Amino acid sequence: MAQADLVNFPAAADPKEVGYRIARRFIAGKHMLHAGKWISYPETFYWTGAINYAHLTGDVELMQAMKGRFSKLTASEPQLLPIKNHVDLNMFGSLPLRLYQLTKDKSYLDLGLPYADTQWELPDNVSQAEKDWAQKGYSWQTRLWIDDMYMITIVQTAAFKATGESKYLDRAAKEMVLYLDKLQRPNGLFYHAPDVPYYWGRGNGWMAAGMTELLHMLPEDHADRPRILKGYRRMMKSLKQQQRKSGMWNQLIDEADCWAETSGSAMFAYAIISGVKQGWLGAKQYGPVARRAWLALANYVDDQGAVSEICVGTNKKNDKQYYYDRPRHSGDYHGQAAYMWCVNALLEGKE
Template structure:
């Protein structure tokens, strides 16, 4: 009898945890990740390229493409995988000139896409295309500036800028390279870089300035940090020396984000300004980080599963009948002027928003 009671008592925490994580399932019709993901992913099939400087595949398109591919993989949609491969095929031939050069943080991140194609298809040509983008983030060019060389001498990427955006751009390529090669140098690079940014940019409240000289809590900028930490933590070995520091930074940020979640369930363009407008790309990134945290046990499910569910259900109405996300802040350089962030234009269908919405669908669907 005592043994049965003991077993029942042991089961209670697991049953409670299951009840909380089940909040990330059973969504109302029209809000399921399968429905929303399909709408977004299939829209991408016919989208035009969004070129960086009018020359190369840009990072917003790369991450939209990545999201569509991951959605296809998690739902085992072989037709969509093949269609996305066909869309990529010209980059090996007639559109080869659109492949980004490897000299800037916003361009090197393209490597995450062919590495994801390799992860899904196991076709070696994708690996051969993607790995140089990861390697050249640590290979200092001859014409590098003194500051870039200084970062490299300390073991960091020469592309380091201490802008919060970088902590997705750099770490996602290195993380993807680690996932497909299992070479620890890639995850070590990503972790070392993340710790630098945490130490330099995270404020006591858990949020991040856009840059050391720009003391504003910009939504999508913080979103890149949140999503970058979530991706990195999921890939890192459990005993990695930098994991505790990154986990602390992640959990501190998530606690602050939960406090700043607006009544609608989302977040504002400037996170700590209640009079600022709701911005969807950053909100989707925070939702993604919440979902990852609950599902991986990094966050208390009782506290964060309801917040994640509320955010996801609030995001879905921002997807219009053309499967375009509304209220997306345009691309934003840093500027030490508060009003600049209030006044940033808002777009519908901007790839900065389309991609993170897809990341959420994948995170919800993953086991």
């Protein structure tokens, strides 16, 4: 069996059971806000992951809880809906767009689609640099931080899936090629930013997951697919080499004495699991990498579904020690979300 490494896990690492704990933790979880004002991107992605888990497993109770929480947000907490002026805020649209896909309730489409559209609609009060990006056909929110390649990709691909309009997919692909050309290093990894020459785990994880999401959507004959697939495989080859004996990846990927970090490791595992399942990666080479990663990751989930050893939110800084010293939290939504991606990737295609 080509994907034998991705099935038959021991009970402690059973994806459905691990996913059950993590997804249900979200039901009673507090909001994780961006700048103390709006629903954050970690909460958005955790929420969507729980919805996808409920859909994959037929968990009606969980799905109703997710929809109920969203109804409360729009009816009672509308001030928490993100504004549409930043790459870390526009990504919110991916959540209602996913709900629209599953329910065909047009109110979700009407809420979500403007978040995708305004990434390419130049507002009045923009800088010259933002105008320059827009004139070249890119999002005015372009800033060449590797995080962007999930934030932009996820809402644009969600808009494509919801509407079938190819412009959304073409936008995301064009943007991804730009970031690959500008930021990918010869070893296949990515600096946190052009002026921060360190291979930060979760930053690279956003890039890995963004390419994965896009490759799921791009037709075989799409003009940008070969370039994106090349960048993806180049990164996966490097990640295979950098994986620790434990199965994890470190906070700074290439630093052997740095600590194992769960959110980035889960993002890498998600990208590799998907690659093996989709045939983008050789199962013989990469199946064992994915299995080792998931078995290791499962050890960091407690009985209440909280993931430990998650690096807190981290801005770029040209200081290696800064990354070593970042606090580690349990239950932080950055890691909770990434674990749900792994769970769902492992469950997809199963009865």
